[in-house]
Amino acid sequence: MRILIHLLRSPAGAAGLAMLALTLAATALTPWFSPWDPYALDFGAAMQAPSASHWFGTDNFGRDIFTRVLAGAVFDLRIAVVCVFVPMLAGTMVGLVAGFFGGWVDAALMRLTDVVWAFPFYVLVLAIVGVLGASEANLYIAFFLVNWIGYARIVRGETILIARLEYIEATRVLRFGKLRVLLRHVLPNAVTPALVYAMSDVVLTVQAVAALSFFGLGVQPPAPEWGILIVESIDYMREAPWMTVFPGFAIVWIGIAFSLVGEGLSVALKPKG
């Protein structure tokens, strides 16, 4: 709660949160202001340029692109948030334990992260989804296997620094339990940089989810996921460029929103003095 107040005080954070709130509100309230159905076909209205009634134009089946982009937000935001925050939770726990206790667990973990980091992100995610098969569930598995590494590394590094600080020494004098120290005193401070990193991770994950769906390896049609909207537009790109351009703007919009929140967070969470 205190973080949220600090976040709202920084102009970047407030702007980013406002953009996200606007997106969520527009997605939830679509039927209240849009007369169009994202799935209903209307061949009479096919490939109309953007206008007052169709803000982003219509596609080759006469569907309103603005309404479809809003319907797609449900898929892209859900997948991106799960694909970032679930691995963040797992990676944070691993990093915390490795950094706090050290020893062979830590050494083994570091070697593992060295190996995984050698694989280019897109190559590894594509290969995992390629082996498992294309589906939304396998998308979650692929991103989980790849994304936790970054958080484990960041939180481990922070934990090692924090464990040396005087106030952690003090808990030893006070004979606090190790678990209590770890969860109540180390975790809240170690997780801060991971949270900032998570925001840039969301930006890249939204793009990767859309890219995988674009190649037919993620969410499957007829879901109006943004990558699918773009791949379905390619054949009509010359006649109806708005079909390609606007779903991409949605990804850019979300990307800028999360970048701004990340910028605000890094300011809000910076220790004073």
Added chain:
Amino acid sequence: MFQVILKRLVMLIPVLIGITLLGFLLLQVMPGDPASRAMGTRASPEELAAMRKLWGLDQPLWLQYLYFLRDCLTGSFGVSIFHKMPVIGLVAERLPFTLAIVAYSTLIALAVALPFAILAALRRGTVVDGAIRHVFVALIAMPPFWLCYVLILWLALGLGWFPTGGVGQGVGENLSRLFLPSLVVGLSTAALIQQSLRAALIDTLKADYVDTARAKGLSGAQVFLRHVLPNSLISTISIIGVRVSWIIGGTVVVEKIFSVPGLGSLLIDAIVSRDLPVIRGLTVFFAIMVVIVNLVTDICYALADPRVRLE
């Protein structure tokens, strides 16, 4: 210097073993029988049995791994089901295009990032600095696969400045054909370089030796070009090295869209045709490539920075 390189080479061995192990395990997590997954439902039991034997799937797991390790060490990286040839042969045909995009995009990234990093560092904290930062944030927010099509629409179909894709004969034609794919990869690298170079320039401008250079009467431009910029660029080398995995990964998507017959196209085609040995061999090859480039940038960094060299 020689010892530094030797130490790095020895440290590579466990990482390389880990890479082959991970690549091997990748295929093991696949649900069901790899042979029937690869051959589809039309394959007869005899064909499946022959396939299992060819892949060594009838052998225990540890032996299968040793076979794969042997394939990597002898340089074949396995045999493609679809192309009926060693993976390394497929890689050799396509590697030059991928390396060309990596190099070309890095040059573009430097050309884009350098002026804006200098401008932002010299005008730090002003509206100009803020505006540059926001433009680069917007650049990072653009999904590369979409940016490809926007550039095709605008610069290739609209203005006709560049072809829409493919590769041609000779350096001159490929410089034009590979420009758009390299630009897409380069723009995301540019954002990264701009941020780190700006920070490095601001730090360097505060250094004592810069004050000394000014005190001995060098002009502002001389101080900047001779002392500030070269020293700041050293840290940029290591940033490019750290992110080379990202740059190489970025080529995958872009190659497929611009029909460049590189390693990325090969990977996506292998995934679509379920050519599992190629997926595995290529994934491992990509990781080895990243490790080698990292090693080379580390050595360059050591050569450029005497403090590292003397350690």
